[in-house]
Amino acid sequence: MASLKRSNRMKTVGAYAVAFFFLFFGLAPIVWLIITSLKPEHEIVNRTLTYYPHDPILTNYVDIWNQSSFPTLMMNSFITTTMTVVICVVIGTLAAYSFSQYRFPGKHALLIFYLVVRMFPAVLMIIPLFLILRAFGLLDSHLGLALAYTSFLMPLFIWMMKGFFDTVPVELEKAARIDGCTRVGALVRVIMPLVRNGLAATAIFVAIAAWNEYMFALMLTTSSGSRTWPVGLQLMIGEFQLPWGLLAAGGIISIIPVIILFALVQQTMVRGLTAGAVKG
Amino acid sequence: MTDNATRAGLPTTRRFLPRPETWLGHISEHRHWAYFLIVPSILFIFVIILYPTANGIVLSFREMRLTRPDLGTDFVGLRQYADMLSDPVFWVALYNTVKWATAAVLLEFILGFAAALTLNRDLPGMKVIAVLILLPWFLPNVVAGNIWALMLDPRLGVLNDIFVRLGFLSEGMAWLADPDTALWTAVVIEAWHGYPFFALLFLAALKGIPKDHYKAAAVDGAGAIQSFWHITLPAMKMVIAAAVILRVIGLVNSPELLLILTGGGPGNTTQVLSLYAFQTAYLRFDFGYAGALSVVMFIILMAFCILYLRFLRIRD
Numbered sequence: 297m298a299s300l301k302r303s304n305r306m307k308t309v310g311a312y313a314v315a316f317f318f319l320f321f322g323l324a325p326i327v328w329l330i331i332t333s334l335k336p337e338h339e340i341v342n343r344t345l346t347y348y349p350h351d352p353i354l355t356n357y358v359d360i361w362n363q364s365s366f367p368t369l370m371m372n373s374f375i376t377t378t379m380t381v382v383i384c385v386v387i388g389t390l391a392a393y394s395f396s397q398y399r400f401p402g403k404h405a406l407l408i409f410y411l412v413v414r415m416f417p418a419v420l421m422i423i424p425l426f427l428i429l430r431a432f433g434l435l436d437s438h439l440g441l442a443l444a445y446t447s448f449l450m451p452l453f454i455w456m457m458k459g460f461f462d463t464v465p466v467e468l469e470k471a472a473r474i475d476g477c478t479r480v481g482a483l484v485r486v487i488m489p490l491v492r493n494g495l496a497a498t499a500i501f502v503a504i505a506a507w508n509e510y511m512f513a514l515m516l517t518t519s520s521g522s523r524t525w526p527v528g529l530q531l532m533i534g535e536f537q538l539p540w541g542l543l544a545a546g547g548i549i550s551i552i553p554v555i556i557l558f559a560l561v562q563q564t565m566v567r568g569l570t571a572g573a574v575k576g
Numbered sequence: 577m578t579d580n581a582t583r584a585g586l587p588t589t590r591r592f593l594p595r596p597e598t599w600l601g602h603i604s605e606h607r608h609w610a611y612f613l614i615v616p617s618i619l620f621i622f623v624i625i626l627y628p629t630a631n632g633i634v635l636s637f638r639e640m641r642l643t644r645p646d647l648g649t650d651f652v653g654l655r656q657y658a659d660m661l662s663d664p665v666f667w668v669a670l671y672n673t674v675k676w677a678t679a680a681v682l683l684e685f686i687l688g689f690a691a692a693l694t695l696n697r698d699l700p701g702m703k704v705i706a707v708l709i710l711l712p713w714f715l716p717n718v719v720a721g722n723i724w725a726l727m728l729d730p731r732l733g734v735l736n737d738i739f740v741r742l743g744f745l746s747e748g749m750a751w752l753a754d755p756d757t758a759l760w761t762a763v764v765i766e767a768w769h770g771y772p773f774f775a776l777l778f779l780a781a782l783k784g785i786p787k788d789h790y791k792a793a794a795v796d797g798a799g800a801i802q803s804f805w806h807i808t809l810p811a812m813k814m815v816i817a818a819a820v821i822l823r824v825i826g827l828v829n830s831p832e833l834l835l836i837l838t839g840g841g842p843g844n845t846t847q848v849l850s851l852y853a854f855q856t857a858y859l860r861f862d863f864g865y866a867g868a869l870s871v872v873m874f875i876i877l878m879a880f881c882i883l884y885l886r887f888l889r890i891r892d
Contacts, residue, residue, distance in 0.1 A: 314694040315705050318687075318775075321768065322709045325723045328734055332726060345737040387616045394613035406614065413621060415877065416629050417829045419853040420870035423863045424631035425624075447624040454617060478601035479609055508716030510832050515858055526718040530836060533722065540726055547719040558714050562707050570780030 333357065333544035340540050356545035365520055366546055369528035372438065372517075373507055373550075376524060379442035380449060380506040381499050388453035389495065393483060395454065396461030397469060407458075410451040421447060422515050429516060436518045444516055445506045453502050459571035460494025461487075497564035500557045507554060525550050636867035643861045656868035666869070668844050669852040673873075675759060676766075676834075676848050677827040681820060683767040688774020688819075695775070696782040706779060713772035721836035724765045728752060752838055755845040762837050762846055769833065770826075774819055781815040782808070817888050821881055828877050849873040 332340060334352040360366050394400075395407060425444050426435065434440030464487055472482035488495070510526040517523045523531075529546050532538040538546075558565065603612060636656055640649050660666045695706040712720065727735045728751045736748035751761040785808065793803040831851035834840065840847035840855065850873060857866035 308697075308699060311694050311697045311699060312701075314690065315702060318691045318694070318709050319705050322712050322772070325727060325768070326711065326715075328727060329719075329723050340732060345732070345734060347734075383620075387620055390613040391617035394610045398610035398613075400610045406618075410621070413625050415825050415829075415874075415881070416625065417850065417853070417870045417874050417877070419829075419831070419850055419857065420632040420867065420874060421625065421628040422854070423635060423857050423867055423870075424628035426857075427631075427863075428628060443624055446620065447628075450617060450620060450624075478598075479604035480598075480600050481604075483604075504714055508714075508718075510717055511830070511835065511854065514835075515854075526716050529722075530718050540729075540732065543722060544726070547722060551715055551719055554714050554716075555711070558710075562710075566707070566710075566776065566780075570777055 329544050329547055332540055333548050335541055337539055337541055356541040357549065360542045360546045360549070364532060364542075364546075365528060366525070366549070368520060369523060369525040370550065372522055373524040373526075375438045376441045376445070376513075376522070377503050377506040379438060380445040381503050383442065383446050384450055384453040384502050385495070385499055388450055389457055392454045392457035393461050393487070396458045397464070397466055407455075410454055414448060414451050418448065418511060422512060425512075426515060435516060436522050438522050441513060441516050441522060441524070442506075444512045445509060449502045449505055452505075453498055456498045456501065456568045456571075457491075457494065459568055460491045460498065462571070463494075464490050493561070493564045494568060497561040497568050500561050501565055501568070504554050504557060507550075632867045633871055635863055636871045638864050640863040640867075641861055642863065652864070656865050657872070659865065660868060660872065665844055665847060665852060666849075669847045669849045670876075672759065672844075672846065673828060673848040673850075676763065676846075677824055679760070679763045680766045680770065680827050681823050683763060684771040684774050684823065685820065687767060687771040688778055691771070691775040692778035692782055695779055706775075710772045710776060712769050713776075715769065717769070717832040717836055720769045721765065721833055724768075725752065725837065728761065753842055755842050758838055758842060758846050762834055765837065766827070766833055770823065773823065777815055777819045778812065781812045785811045813888070817885070821884060824880065824884075825877060828873065849876075 331347075331349060333356050334349040334354070335346070336349075336351065336353050336355065339346055339350060395403060422444075425447075429435040429437075429440040429444070432440075434443070468486060468490075469479065469482045472486045473479070477485065508526065509524070510530070513524040513527045514530075517527060520528075525546075529538075529543070529550070532546075533543060603609070606612065637651055637653060638649055639647050639652050639655075641647055691709060695702050695709075715723075727733050730736060730748040730750040730753075733748060736745065739745040739749075740747065749757070751757050789807050789811075790803055793807055798806065828848075829850055831848060831854050834846050834848060834851050835854065838846040840851050849869060853866045853869035853873065856862050856869060860866075
């Protein structure tokens with residue numbers, strides 16, 4: 297009995313050791329980015345590496361914000377992200393609701409189709425998109441980029457949102473209709489409030505993906521008028537040999553919204569992302 | 577078809593049919609309502625995905641170089657594809673794509689499974705850790721790539737400093753600029769960035785296995801390894817299949833991380849098909865050849881997916 301207890305304790309210690317390894321592996325690089333962002337330049341390029349900032353400063357943050365186009369880049373990303381989310385939420389929610397609550401011929405095939413379109417190489421779409429957007433004067437515009445983002449985020453949104461609608465009993469619409477609601481009324485007044493958290497989590501998932509995207513933005517934006525922050529930051533690194541301290545500060549600033557949004561809805565988001573996994 | 581009779585069910589409810597007050601409410605009572613809801617998304621998919629993709633395939637049979645308008649945009653049949661066969665970079669990129677995707681999926685799979693098995697233990701704190709380890713997955717490639725570029729810098733990088741202090745290296749190494757290490761270094765970075773996806777799905781799948789199954793197995797005298805082999809793995813088969821295929825698609829299709837880390841260098845040792853196609857379009861503006869490269873990439877990916885699913889005997 298005593299040995300069983302000891303072997304259990306060993307297992308527990310082992311489990312924590314592995315868990316902390318993953319925690320360290322995942323977070324140490326991010327912590328290092330924060331440390332670097334707080335170091336003055338002379339401490340970063342120093343011959344002997346310092347493992348913590350000896351005199352921590354915030355000048356890197358002030359400088360990247362005031363002396364570069366970073367605020368504009370962030371604003372562009374914000375506008376493009378918002379547009380993407382709005383398009384996905386309006387069109388995607390309707391489709392997801394239909395897929396989840398109604399039965400109609402061709403539904404299964406359509407759902408699979410929405411999954412398969414995600415397999416199409418982005419590069420294969422990016423070239424004609426470039427030509428199409430150019431023809432419509434949407435190249436290098438917020439809307440053009442948002443439309444491009446919708447191409448791969450809409451199917452994702454519909455699948456994730458369908459999972460949340462699936463948790464609502466089909467009888468609910470019927471009940472609302474008996475009480476005199478139209479189908480739209482039932483959706484807006486009865487069902488949407490029930491999937492509010494799911495909608496928020498799905499929208500945030502799409503927002504993070506749009507905020508982070510790099511390749512489409514690189515190809516489809518050409519000026520500072522619509523260039524997003526990932527492209528801008530990478531260009532600064534390449535063109536102006538951006539000092540590491542400023543780069544680190546820029547990186548931290550731009551991932552703060554991501555971390556906050558994820559923290560707000562993490563439980564629901566994890567549930568939405570893994571809905572398929574649990575059902576098998 | 578979801579008409580009123582089948583949706584509302586009982587004939588008695590017909591008396592209570594709602595009286596729509598708005599035009600939207602009116603439309604929603606139409607018997608094709610379920611279709612109306614999905615039409616916008618279908619239109620969108622057609623305009624924004626199918627049309628461009630079809631157009632891209634057509635482009636691969638044409639001459640189209642934005643930098644050489646004098647060449648025109650005529651159809652050239654299979655010339656782009658013929659050029660590809662004699663293009664050494666294409667073959668290198670193809671080989672690298674296989675290496676890149678295989679190594680990254682393997683490493684992410686192992687890390688993800690190990691993390692999921694550990695975090696599935698019913699111990700205090702594991703739930704918080706399970707959320708925190710997801711963080712790298714949500715980071716943009718631009719930040720993920722540059723964090724590691726910073727840590728691996730030959731002069732200023734903290735990892736090189738640690739390796740030197742521990743005596744593994746005599747001096748800092750340029751991991752991403754050395755043809756021998758560049759691809760494998762990129763694989764490790766990709767694994768750091770991508771493995772939480774596996775951990776997330778596997779952990780959810782593990783939690784979905786009823787505990788009774790393990791108890792029953794224990795009663796029958798099954799050890800930990802036996803119950804892992806006979807209960808855990810079969811129960812997770814579908815999730816594993818789906819996770820691996822989604823990840824392979826992502827790894828083959830997206831050149832973002834390599835674009836940021838190495839741009840295909842040094843000497844094409846990290847050049848993969850998606851990156852080569854993108855650079856052909858973005859740097860050389862040779863849209864025809866870039867289209868042909870991505871069509872070939874797509875065909876290879878499709879072939880892999882079909883073979884893989886057949887191998888696992890999974891339909892749908």
